[in-house]
Amino acid sequence: xxxxxxxxxxxxxxxxxxxxxxxxxxxxxxxxxxxxxxxxxxxxxxxxxxxxxxxxxxxxxxxxxxxxxxxxxxxxxxxxxxxxxxxxxxxxxxxxxxxxxxxxxxxxxxxxx
Amino acid sequence: xxxxxxxxxxxxxxxxxxxxxxxxxxxxxxxxxxxxxxxxxxxxxxxxxxxxxxxxxxxxxxxxxxxxxxxxxxxxxxxxxxxxxxxxxxxxxxxxxxxxxxxxxxxxxxxxx
Ligand SMILES: [Ca+2]
Ligand SMILES: [Ca+2]
Numbered sequence: 001x002x003x004x005x006x007x008x009x010x011x012x013x014x015x016x017x018x019x020x021x022x023x024x025x026x027x028x029x030x031x032x033x034x035x036x037x038x039x040x041x042x043x044x045x046x047x048x049x050x051x052x053x054x055x056x057x058x059x060x061x062x063x064x065x066x067x068x069x070x071x072x073x074x075x076x077x078x079x080x081x082x083x084x085x086x087x088x089x090x091x092x093x094x095x096x097x098x099x100x101x102x103x104x105x106x107x108x109x110x111x112x113x
Numbered sequence: 114x115x116x117x118x119x120x121x122x123x124x125x126x127x128x129x130x131x132x133x134x135x136x137x138x139x140x141x142x143x144x145x146x147x148x149x150x151x152x153x154x155x156x157x158x159x160x161x162x163x164x165x166x167x168x169x170x171x172x173x174x175x176x177x178x179x180x181x182x183x184x185x186x187x188x189x190x191x192x193x194x195x196x197x198x199x200x201x202x203x204x205x206x207x208x209x210x211x212x213x214x215x216x217x218x219x220x221x222x223x224x225x226x
Contacts, residue, residue, distance in 0.1 A: 009216040059172010103122040
């Protein structure tokens with residue numbers, strides 16, 4: 001990377017840390033970590049999500065049992081405000097990162113249009 | 114996005130356009146477009162690549178015929194300096210974008226470590 005670009009990327013990184021979205025994500029993450037019940041459900045959710053994603057990517061079928069397990073956890077998450085808060089915060093940060101990528105990748109995108 | 118972040122992302126976008134890597138990619142892309150033979154091989158390459166990627170993502174098997182076709186095109190590309198130049202330029206820009214993403218995504222990455 002040229003020096004300018006490196007400086008600007010670092011500037012962006014600092015500014016991301018200061019956004020309302022990122023600060024809220026940190027808080028939501030800490031809230032889940034502090035809550036034993038929420039932590040347990042969240043870890044279970046991540047683990048099931050990983051299995052399903054890997055199966056989907058490799059074209060393997062998802063068993064009825066796995067689908068039921070996933071639904072069960074989704075239910076638990078919907079009833080747990082601490083985790084719902086984290087997922088919402090993740091969504092907001094994800095949207096911000098997508099917006100940044102839209103801008104940053106514009107030169108390359110335009111070239112191939 | 115907050116105003117600062119938006120400004121900084123736009124600044125980064127401008128600087129990307131000015132990098133040696135991006136300028137070379139533009140030149141390499143124009144060189145292929147101007148060359149009828151190279152254009153034809155490049156389009157064929159992209160089309161085969163797309164089919165193989167879609168099959169891979171959906172878990173479908175790649176036929177022997179498709180594998181042979183892919184190899185044939187790879188051979189043609191290796192012998193065509195105009196296309197090889199474009200692929201190398203794409204690789205360099207891809208590396209630069211990856212480097213930027215490494216920096217920009219650091220706050221989120223650190224949170225989940
Ligand atoms: Ca609780
Ligand atoms: Ca030629």
